[in-house]
Amino acid sequence: MKKAIIITGTVFVLLTVAWAVVVFVGVGVGDNSFYTRIDNSNVRNVDDHDMKYSYSLPAVSRSGKKKTVEFMTSRQLREGALLKLEILPMRGVTEWEEIQWNDLPDTIKGVFPNE
Numbered sequence: 001m002k003k004a005i006i007i008t009g010t011v012f013v014l015l016t017v018a019w020a021v022v023v024f025v026g027v028g029v030g031d032n033s034f035y036t037r038i039d040n041s042n043v044r045n046v047d048d049h050d051m052k053y054s055y056s057l058p059a060v061s062r063s064g065k066k067k068t069v070e071f072m073t074s075r076q077l078r079e080g081a082l083l084k085l086e087i088l089p090m091r092g093v094t095e096w097e098e099i100q101w102n103d104l105p106d107t108i109k110g111v112f113p114n115e
Contacts, residue, residue, distance in 0.1 A: 032088060034059035034069060035099075035108045038081045050074050059085060062105045069093055082112060 036059040046054045051072035059069045069085060071093035077083075082104065086095045101114045 031061055031063060032086050034061050034065075034067070034085045034087055035104060035112065036060075036069065036083050036085060037112050038077045038079055038083065040076060040079050043076060046072065048072060053077075059087075060108060060111050062107055064107065071096065 036057045042057055043053050043055050051074055053073045053076050056070045060066050081098050083096050084099050085093050088094050
């Protein structure tokens, strides 16, 4: 009886750890890259220690999936800048970088015309 409880508990812990890795680290989640263009009319000031600005912007993945993304920054970003966002389930935007239009995947270039 004791062995069965120990084995069941061990299996439960291992499954929980595996689930946590998938959700929080993003292992095996697929394409987590989304692209967006900064529109400073969609920014609001917030007071969250280091982060002073909150953005809510439409974004699109390489496969064409669209979603509204929200993320915070310590500074207001350049109007019209193109961003590549890394998004993980339950964690949201984990990192972002400004990219040039020429560096966009071809499937995204039609969504964000070169300005």
